[in-house]
Every structure is written in C-alpha cells, then in structure tokens.
Amino acid sequence: MYYAYKYRLKPSDPHREELDRHRDICRQLYNHTLYRLNEYQEKHGELPSMTTLRSELPDLKKWWDGLSDVYSKVLQTVVERLFDNLEGLSALKKNGYGVGQLKWKPPRESRSFTYSQSGFMLDKKGGQTVLSLSKLADIPIRLHRAIPDDATLKQVTVKKEPTGEWFATFGVQMDREPPEPPENPEKCVGIDVGILKYAHDTDGTAVGSLDLSDERDRLEREQRKLSRKQHGSNNYEKQRRCVAECHADLRRKRRDFLHKLSNYYAREYDLVAVEDLNVKGMMESPSNSRNTASAAWRTFLLLLEYKCVREGTHFVAVNPRGTTKECASCGVSTDKPLWVREHSCPACFTNAYSASSHTREAVPALLSGKYPDVAVDSGYHLATESVASTLSDAGYATAGFHSNPFVSRAYGFDEGFDHFDDDLHLGQHKLIALAQRALDKVRNRHYARAEEINERSLEWLDSLDNGESFFLWNHYMDTHGPYEPPSEYATLWADHGLSGRDAQSLYQRAIDDPESITDEERQLLVDLYDAEIRYNDAYIGEFLDALRERGLLAESLVIVTADHGDAFGEHGYYEHPRYLHDEITHVPLFVRPPSGANGTVDAPVSTLDVAETITGSGDGVSLLGDIDDDRRVFSQARGEDDDSRIRRHQLAHPTAKHFACLNDTLRLMHSSTTRRSTPIPTNHGCFASSSTQPVTQRRRLPAD
Structure with a gap:
C-alpha cells in the first residue's frame, strides 16, 4: 500500500531563501511549459505529449541559468504536474462541469516542488536528523514518528504553508499487504454524523463535536485587523501571517480529532457503515453552511476509508436518503423537522386485528376492550364502560373529536368525555344524526377533514391547565369512502382525481354492483384510497409535531390504529361489509410509550388490547408487555338486514385461520383450503382450520 507521512522542516534563514528560490524557479518553469503547450496546440492542432515537453528541458538549461x-x-515532476492538472480538468468536463483553461501561477499560488525516485534521503548529521535534498541543502527535520522499517521512500514533496512554515511529505510504499476483511464480520457499527453530536453510532456511543469557538473568535478578530491594513505593506504581510496561523490552528485541531475518531472505528470494528453525505449540496444551503463546512464530514469519510483498508475492516458508504426518518428495525418512515435530533420509533404490530369489520362494532370494542356482543346492545348503543369513563373517574381530562354519526352522542358514546365533539350541529337524537349525515352528503361534505380534527383537538389541549393529565381520542375519517383526497394528493398515484359527485357515484356503484367495476376503475379506487392514507398520514404527523412543540409528546402514550380496512373486490365486494376477511380486519397498529419503543412485534394482537394498554386494569393483554407468539385473537361481526341473526367469527393464529357463522339453530364451518361450507349440529365444534392466506398490504408509506 501507498501512504503519506508528513513532517515539519526546521530550515535556517539561508535554507529558507534557497527553498524559496527553488520554488520560484519551478513556478516559472510551470508557466513556461504551459506557454509551450498552448503554442504547440495552436501550431499542430493537438496537445503535445508529456515526453515532448520534457525533452525540451536540456535545451532550456543552455540559456536559462537558474534551471541548472x-x-x-x-x-521533470513540474511537467508531470501540468499534465496532471489537464487530466483533472478533462475529468470534470466529462462529469458535466463547466471548466476553463489552465492559467499561469503567480508567486503566492505555487508553494511546493517534488523530488521523485532520487535526489533525497534522510540522514544523521551533527546529532540531528536532516533531509538531504540534491542541489539544495541538508535541512533539519522533526521526525515525530518513525517511518516503518519495511517502507520504501518513493518521493518527497516540500511545501511552504501560508504561515511561512515548511513541511516535507514522504510518499511511502509498504512491502506488506493489508489484512483481508473478515468474511463474516461480527463487530459491526453504523455511524450517523451530525453537528451537535459529531457521531452517534448504533452501539449507543455519542461523540461530541469539537469545540472550536475560541479559535473562530480569534480568527475573526485577526481578520478584522487585516482588513484595516494597507494592502502590500509590511504590516499587512505580518497580519496576513497571523490570519494564516489561525487557519492552520483550526485545521490541525480538526484533523487531529478526525484522525483519532476514524482510527478508533477502523481498529475496534469488523465493519463500519457511515452516511455518504452530499456535503457540496449541503454547503449550498442558505443556512448552517459554516457549521457544515467546519464538520468536515467528507474528510472524515476519506480518513475512515483508508484506515479501514489498512486495518482490514469493511467500509460501507450508505446512501443517506431517508435514514433520518426511517426506523432501522421496522422500516417505518417518521417525518420530523430538522430540530428533532432523536428518533423515537413506535412499536409496530404486524399482526394486529380489529375486533370487528365495521365501525358500529369495531369502535365500541376499541374504546371498551370488550367484544362487540358485550360492548353494544342490539341497537348499537354503547352498553359498557369505556376507557374515557375509567380515566375520567381517575381524574383525567377527557375529550373526543370525530365526525361519524354512528359513534356519536346519539348512541351514548359521549359517556365519560368532558368534551365530546362529534360534529353533530343539528341535534343529538340518532334520527337527527342520520338526517345530518344525509344532508352533508348532499352538500358533498361527508366527514370533517383531518386538519379540522387537529385544529379542534389542539385548541382543547391548549385550554388545559399546565401539567394536567388528559386522554384524547381523535377519530379521522379521511380514508373512509367515498375517496376524495385533496388535489395535491389525488395525483400522487392516479393520473387524475374525481369530482365529489363522480367519486361518490363510483364508490356507491362499487358497493351496489361490484361486478360492474372495470379493472381501470378498481385501480383508480385503490389509488385514491392510497392518496387518502397519504393525506391522513401527513396530518397525523403534523398533530404529533404540534404535541412535540407543546412539550407533550415525550410524556404521552401515543397509539395509532384503525377500526377496519376496506376491500377492493378481492372477495367479490367493496368497502367493509360484515365479513371477516383479512383485507377488512387486518389493521395497522403503532404504539409509542413515553419512554419510546423500537422494533416490530409479530405476535397476534387485537384492537381490544388498546383499552388495557391505556388503563392497565389487569383485565386484558397490554401491548406494552410480553405477548405470547402462539396467541389467538378473535374477530366477530353481526349480519345485516335478513342476516341480522347471524354472527360471523374469525380466529387469527400465526399458523392458521378459522371461520364460522352462527345463528340460533345452525352453525356453519368454512375452510378456505377445501373451499367448502358444511352445516354442523349445534352440539359440535364450530371452527375449522385452514392454511393462512398471505395478507395483501395495500397501504403505502409516505414517498419522502
């Protein structure tokens, strides 16, 4: 491998004069070679080769006295440097950058020259180590670290820094090869770089950023002094060196920090993954560009990469897109503003089932923790104590906000709520509630939008006393049919949206006559449904941001779920009638306790568990505790109209699904494996096992 070792030179005043003279001769030769290159190109219509220009050097020495x-x-390396610069410009041009032409170098821009292959050596003279440079001098050098014995010195570059200091950088070829990275790395780490914390890794280690505020203040003071000096005067030159020393101090401290940090990760781990940030693009941002530049993330990556190769460690540069929002364990994307520096992921339940397939039974079961045949009476009035009642008795302020008349105060759902906004403006009787629902349909206002629910509920939160405990239930209806997402969301997946009348007409036809729906119309319904989910997701995110701004999110238990899903013709019907297929009963469920949670839970859970999770009464299963992977959860739905005496049941299990229908005299078993239904006497078991069918997840996560 090829390495660079940098050391400081300690030249005397005569040495400095001679070094400057050699440096200036090399600069003049570079400019002359550039002149000859342009002259040759004008005469021959093509660029000369490097050999052609190098062959002119002996003739130049005949009339150019200083060159000898x-x-x-x-x-020769001066000529090589010119062609290296040409190659660099060509590479930039191929990558689409606008490039100009090479220019002559003024005295201050040419700071180095290189001895290649020969003409230099390290020696001991007068009890000190010196760098012997042919035709120049023996210059004392400070070898603060030894060059390895098995290293071969290939070249040395002598450079004058803006501070006036001289350094020698050796190009070193190592005879030994670096160790091979392990095939199966055991110690792996991912690094998230930042500004407030320079690095935060997956082992939980947080490395603070280097505090260079004092050095920056000093630099600003010295720059102000420089601005008051007359350009070109001795005082100006003296102050310019002071400014250069400030820059050098900043650079050395920063690189020392980065060297130590990158060395730690390269030596301690078998695999290191780090964000491959677009630093150039971030520097173009109108804000925070100074801190971005000072962080030197690109330098850190370069140092880390070569050190990983040297130590035999895997180095992986990760595309950073979405890594700040996306949970590493479950993949759920969580939008957050820039000032939120800590990711708190909810517990994601992948096998969550609603207690029923429709709102009139699913919501009371959700709010009470009881099965629908206990939670509501035959008229769908709430018939048991709800979470709101329990918490209200315990001293909590309680409120609910929604616009669904079937779970309104007309059916007793306001019990236990201090404030209950069900969007019923005309009255509380159920007939009036249904009349208002019909009137709203005529006005093409089916439900209150998520932004309205957010506004009302946040206004209630702001009315509470500081530190008052509360229970808040927001029931969003945006993903309920008919699907009419706002225009900016309607075309996320569909080519076009639908007007209110057309959306309602298509939705109603899908319910009444599902066979009439074409493939194109079905896909349009699915796309509009997904757009409604995306809209709802955005406003739930805004609501959580509002809680965070009020300092409430970190101390709150947050649960996001659904009372049912929707079908799109998979079983010959649309919407959510009273069947128990997965498309309707398999729902999303996210739980974020105040302490935060991380990862996914694959064990079967029910929306009935939400009440126990909130109240902790001990009567059910809490989603915050350990859940048996072999657990069974049930769903049930009462039939409609002529089938009102029939009750359907489903049992969900990790390895099997069970279905049954019951009435007063007959029990019917169904097997999706044999596709047959068999009547069974009432004194027999009523469930049959079938293989689990894969669940189609239609819901799309946010695109960003």
Missing part, C-alpha cells in the same frame, strides 16, 4: 541549479527529477 535545480535537480533534474524536480524539473
């Missing part, structure tokens, strides 16, 4: 004072290999 410089070692020949140094003169």
Whole structure:
C-alpha cells in the first residue's frame, strides 16, 4: 500500500531563501511549459505529449541559468504536474462541469516542488536528523514518528504553508499487504454524523463535536485587523501571517480529532457503515453552511476509508436518503423537522386485528376492550364502560373529536368525555344524526377533514391547565369512502382525481354492483384510497409535531390504529361489509410509550388490547408487555338486514385461520383450503382450520 507521512522542516534563514528560490524557479518553469503547450496546440492542432515537453528541458538549461541549479527529477515532476492538472480538468468536463483553461501561477499560488525516485534521503548529521535534498541543502527535520522499517521512500514533496512554515511529505510504499476483511464480520457499527453530536453510532456511543469557538473568535478578530491594513505593506504581510496561523490552528485541531475518531472505528470494528453525505449540496444551503463546512464530514469519510483498508475492516458508504426518518428495525418512515435530533420509533404490530369489520362494532370494542356482543346492545348503543369513563373517574381530562354519526352522542358514546365533539350541529337524537349525515352528503361534505380534527383537538389541549393529565381520542375519517383526497394528493398515484359527485357515484356503484367495476376503475379506487392514507398520514404527523412543540409528546402514550380496512373486490365486494376477511380486519397498529419503543412485534394482537394498554386494569393483554407468539385473537361481526341473526367469527393464529357463522339453530364451518361450507349440529365444534392466506398490504408509506 501507498501512504503519506508528513513532517515539519526546521530550515535556517539561508535554507529558507534557497527553498524559496527553488520554488520560484519551478513556478516559472510551470508557466513556461504551459506557454509551450498552448503554442504547440495552436501550431499542430493537438496537445503535445508529456515526453515532448520534457525533452525540451536540456535545451532550456543552455540559456536559462537558474534551471541548472535545480535537480533534474524536480524539473521533470513540474511537467508531470501540468499534465496532471489537464487530466483533472478533462475529468470534470466529462462529469458535466463547466471548466476553463489552465492559467499561469503567480508567486503566492505555487508553494511546493517534488523530488521523485532520487535526489533525497534522510540522514544523521551533527546529532540531528536532516533531509538531504540534491542541489539544495541538508535541512533539519522533526521526525515525530518513525517511518516503518519495511517502507520504501518513493518521493518527497516540500511545501511552504501560508504561515511561512515548511513541511516535507514522504510518499511511502509498504512491502506488506493489508489484512483481508473478515468474511463474516461480527463487530459491526453504523455511524450517523451530525453537528451537535459529531457521531452517534448504533452501539449507543455519542461523540461530541469539537469545540472550536475560541479559535473562530480569534480568527475573526485577526481578520478584522487585516482588513484595516494597507494592502502590500509590511504590516499587512505580518497580519496576513497571523490570519494564516489561525487557519492552520483550526485545521490541525480538526484533523487531529478526525484522525483519532476514524482510527478508533477502523481498529475496534469488523465493519463500519457511515452516511455518504452530499456535503457540496449541503454547503449550498442558505443556512448552517459554516457549521457544515467546519464538520468536515467528507474528510472524515476519506480518513475512515483508508484506515479501514489498512486495518482490514469493511467500509460501507450508505446512501443517506431517508435514514433520518426511517426506523432501522421496522422500516417505518417518521417525518420530523430538522430540530428533532432523536428518533423515537413506535412499536409496530404486524399482526394486529380489529375486533370487528365495521365501525358500529369495531369502535365500541376499541374504546371498551370488550367484544362487540358485550360492548353494544342490539341497537348499537354503547352498553359498557369505556376507557374515557375509567380515566375520567381517575381524574383525567377527557375529550373526543370525530365526525361519524354512528359513534356519536346519539348512541351514548359521549359517556365519560368532558368534551365530546362529534360534529353533530343539528341535534343529538340518532334520527337527527342520520338526517345530518344525509344532508352533508348532499352538500358533498361527508366527514370533517383531518386538519379540522387537529385544529379542534389542539385548541382543547391548549385550554388545559399546565401539567394536567388528559386522554384524547381523535377519530379521522379521511380514508373512509367515498375517496376524495385533496388535489395535491389525488395525483400522487392516479393520473387524475374525481369530482365529489363522480367519486361518490363510483364508490356507491362499487358497493351496489361490484361486478360492474372495470379493472381501470378498481385501480383508480385503490389509488385514491392510497392518496387518502397519504393525506391522513401527513396530518397525523403534523398533530404529533404540534404535541412535540407543546412539550407533550415525550410524556404521552401515543397509539395509532384503525377500526377496519376496506376491500377492493378481492372477495367479490367493496368497502367493509360484515365479513371477516383479512383485507377488512387486518389493521395497522403503532404504539409509542413515553419512554419510546423500537422494533416490530409479530405476535397476534387485537384492537381490544388498546383499552388495557391505556388503563392497565389487569383485565386484558397490554401491548406494552410480553405477548405470547402462539396467541389467538378473535374477530366477530353481526349480519345485516335478513342476516341480522347471524354472527360471523374469525380466529387469527400465526399458523392458521378459522371461520364460522352462527345463528340460533345452525352453525356453519368454512375452510378456505377445501373451499367448502358444511352445516354442523349445534352440539359440535364450530371452527375449522385452514392454511393462512398471505395478507395483501395495500397501504403505502409516505414517498419522502
């Protein structure tokens, strides 16, 4: 491998004069070679080769007296440097960058020259180590670290820094090869770089950023002094060096920090993954660009990469897109503003089932923790104590906000709520509630939008006393049919949206006559449904941001779920009638306790568990505790109209699904494996096992 070792030179005043003279001769030769290159191109219509221009050096020495004072290999590297610069411009042009032409170098821009292959050596003279440079001098050098014994010195570059200091950088070839990275790395780490915390890794280690505020203040003071000096005067030159020393101090401290940090990760781990940030693009941002530049993330990546190769460690540069929002364990994307520096992921339940397939039974079961045949009476009035009642008795402020008349105060759902906004403006009787629902349909206002629910509920939160405990239930209806997402969301997946009348007409036809729906119309319904989910997701995110701004999110138990899903013709019907297929009963469920949670839970859970999770009464299963992977959960739904005496049941299990229908005299078993239904006497078991069918997840996560 090829390495660079940098050391400081300690030249005397005569040495400095001679080093400056050699440096200036190399600069003049570079400019002359550039002139000859342009002249050759104008005459021959093509660029000369490097060999052509290097072959002119002996003739130049005949009339250029100072050229013979410089070692020949140094003169050759000057020509090589010109062609290296041309290659760099060509590469930029191929990548689409606008490039100009090479220009002559003024004295201050040419700071180094290189001895290649020969003409230099490290020696001991007068009890000190010196760098012997042919045709120049023996210059004392400070070897603060030894060059390995098995290293071969290939070249040395002598450079003058803006501070006036001289350094020598050796190009070193190592005879040994670096160790091979392990095939199966055991110690792996991912690194998230930042500004407030420079690095935060997956082992939980947080490395603070380097505090260079004092150095920056000093730099600003010295720059102000420089601005008051007359350009070109001795005082100006003296102050310019002071400014350069401030820059050098900042650079050294920063690189020392980055070297130590990258060395730690390269030596301690078998695999290191780090964000491959677009630093150039971030620097173009109108804000925070100074801190971005000071962080030097690109330098950190370069140092880390070569150190990983040296130590035999895997290095992986990760595309950073979405890594700040996406949970590493479950993949759920969580939008957050820039000032939120800590990711708190909910517990994601992948096998959550609603207690029923429709709102009139699913919501009371959700709010009470009881099965629908206990939670509501035959008229769908709430018939048991709800979470709101329990918490209200315990001293909590309680409120509910929604716009669904079937779970309104007309059916007793306001019990236990201090404030209950069900969007019933005309009255509380159920007939009036249904009349208002019909009137709203005529006005093409089916439900209150999520932004309205957010506004009302946040206004109630702001009315509470500081520190008052509360229970808040927001029931969003945006994903309920007919699907009419706002225009900016309607075309996320569909080519076009539908007007209110057309959306309602298509939705109603899908319910009444599902066979009439074409493939294109079905896909349009699915796309509009997904757009409603995306809209709802955005406003739930805004609501959580509002809680965070009020300092409430970190101390709150947050649960996000649904009372049912929707079908799109998979079983010959649309919407959510009273069947128990997965498309209707398999619902999303996210739980974020105040302490935060991380990962997914694959064990079967029910929306009945939400009440126990909130109240902790001990009567059910809490989603915050350990859940048996072999658990069975039930769903049930009462039939409609002529089938009102029939009750359907489903049992969900990790390895099997069971279905049954019951009435007063007959029990019917169904097997999706044999596709047959068999009547069974009432004194027999009523469930049959079938293989689990894969669940189609239609819901799309946010695109960003």
